Amino acid sequence: MNATMRRVAIASAVVSMAVSLAACGSAKEADNDKSDQKKKTGPLTIGLLLPEDQTARYENFDRPLITKKIKALCAECKVVYVNAKSDTALQQQQVDSMITKKVDAIILDAVDSEAIASSVKKADEADIPVVAYDRLAQGPISGYTSFDNEKVGKVQGEALLKALGNKAKDGKVVMLNGWEADPNAAMFKKGALSVLKGKVDIGKQYDVDRWLADKANEAMNGAISSLGKNNIVGVYSANDTMAGGAITALRSGGVDPLPPVTGQDAELAGVQRILAGTQYMSVYKPYEPEATAAAEMAIALGRGEKPNESNTVDSPTTKGIPATLITPVSLTKDNIKETVIKDGLYKASQICTAKYKAACEEAGLLK
Template sequence: MNATLRRAAAVLAASAAAVSLAACGSAEQAGGNGGSDGKNGDRKDGPLSIGLLLPEDQTARYEKFDRPLIEGKIEQLCPDCTVTYVNAKQDASVQQQQMNSMITKQVDVIILDAVDAKSIAGSVQAADDAGIPVVAYDRLAEGPIDAYTSFDNEEVGRVQGTALLEEIGEAGGDGQIVMMNGSPTDPNAAMFKKGALSVLEGEVEIGKSYDTTEWKPSEANKNMNGAIAALGEENIVGVYSANDGMAGGIITALKEADFAELPPVTGQDAEIAGVQRIVAGEQFMSVYKPYRPEAEAAAEMAIALARGEEPEAESTVDSATTEGVPATLITPVALTVDNLEETVFKDGLYTLEEVCTPEYRTACEEAGLM
């Protein structure tokens, strides 16, 4: 086909598309929708189809808290809405396929917690091309996302770093700490690390620092064994662990080494195993992130976007690809044995019976919880 014919064909295709779209718009108007135009070209006042994509099931929070809280809020706000849920089980390529499936099903909106924030960008673009808004949940995915809700992730790192410095005290001047950071494919991990370093650098020597693939406790355990061998147990005065799962692997390595007393270890997520280690004195602290406001913000943003409305947001954030994304950021809380009652128990995250099992009953009594 020569250039003239190609141009003619392009004009005819564009004209046909315009006629088709106009006819579609006329049909919708004739149907009495009465709504304003949204991203998908039509405000939907009735039931919605919502795709929910979570990244993995190794961390307890996603199945125990995030999913039921998001689904519960959606049911409260929109009883006739349906949620299609999938979990990528830490496989970025699987999540891309799941996104493509949601687009094929023509869901009205997607809530996405990305396995790999960078590699999912093409799928986010495909959703955008299909007129499907995307709410980035917990992790700031790349691509043209429409809203974002998470915690102030640099503040999480600062909370962890500050607690660790205060606990090691003067010992920090004579020893070193080990940093066990999160997965390099998770943009939150970089923000946790940045926040922690803003507090730790210049105050304590960082003997070893690791990025831990897929947040695996087994890899954190292996890395900690390597750090102990390289630095010597007598020189390690504390461990920055970016989350509770890795803290478990780290503490196993510390307990198997020749430490007269375990050095303080940080964490994040207030997983029940982490809370129990805090009660037992094996893990110094975690970061309590109240999941309910984060989950409910995601549900509210998703429904607003699907209905062609602007999502409520307290601020904006910039990703590597998109500027000015409407965002709601939740403040994290340092969790220690001293404030368990006013945080995880008061908010109903766990019951006393769930934490103070027979194995931890004595520790709970000594901590004044029973």
């Protein structure tokens, strides 16, 4: 081979190698080969990282349910719990701490799904599998459990249309969407718009910072000022916390009667507002199956086994992530007894305080 041909061959090889490396760097397949080589028996340490403490569900349901299920599956296993309190940088530090502690697996509900990707990569490089919980974090995630989030938005949109009936075009609908940093918020919005677009007149839309009630209150006040208190016929609120803030603004702004307001998470205050008639609906998401799936995945992955999931999802960075997706339920005054009470989320006595006793009797919750 002459010198020119050798140079061409070497150049071609370099280009081929560069293409291969570039391909490896994009949207990699979920791969559990590392964990397969690390079979482990005996007790495990599972890191549990939840995103915030403003939404009641995380401390009241997710944390105790996940912990209980891990202990049921592995009595000697240890759960190390931290809450990021809506602070992206703090959660990154918490992942670093879990790596330093050499936990066997991490269950992660990300504050910011994109910003946490580098931390997930660090965990993967330390051979610690990460289960994305409720929100699909970016990076080399090993498993994912959540609800069908577009379906959540559709359920909310359908409920709002039902509540509006033939008044759907009589005024404006205000949309209070979730926090942009949460990938679920975009899916809720997409699902809701797939139902509402063309059937209602959307007067104002807001992406509410960190899902906070006071930020939803500010947005709703702005909408009332802009649209007029008599022109708002419905409010799409992506969750119950924001619904509470919106309803406070509607009342203080003199909107009477209150328009139908949606929600999500079946928070106790939300359920009580539904009974009282100030909030139209919420989305009940049975937390136990979601928590169970996360616990089972974390233990399997911590032992070096592949999670037993038939479904897969893709994130912007990783394809083929084993996933469990749970179907949400529309919660209204008519099915509180058959859902949140029957499933043990709340007792009737927790819901039916003195303030709500008459509403509970009317709904048949105290019989």
